Amino acid sequence: MKRILIIDDDKNLCKILSKLLEREGYTTESVYSGNKALEILFKKHYDFMIVDYILPDISGMDILQWIVKHKPTVGRIMISAYGNDIIKSNVLRQNTLFFDKPFNNQLLVNTVKVYMTHIN
Secondary structure, X not given: OOEEEEEOOOHHHHHHHHHHHHHOOOEEEEEXXXXXXXXXXXXXXXXXXXXXXXXXXXXXXXXXXXXXXXXXXXXXXXXXXXXXHHHHHHHHHOXXXXXXXXXXXXXXXXXXXXXXXXOO
16 A cells, blocks of 8 residues: 655644545545654655654754655655745646645645655
């Protein structure tokens, strides 16, 4: 079963995304801080990651850059209510999709599904 890590300090959003993605047959895990995300990423494999740009401890961009360097095959979407052109450009340069908050939940789920159908 394909695994998705959701990294956002908004616990309600994590619950909503988890429920939607689990209905599609994915296993999800949510963490609410960047440091916890890095800790778990060292130990476990994920096929996809959804990460918020602003976290309470370290930047979502720091997590994204770590993933790109150490686990480049992990699919990824960055989400943020504070995305500007510079942030979006930096995210896209990391070969990562960007969704502005609030976003259409079903569009995000469909985007994940498209990615997941193209990996083994």
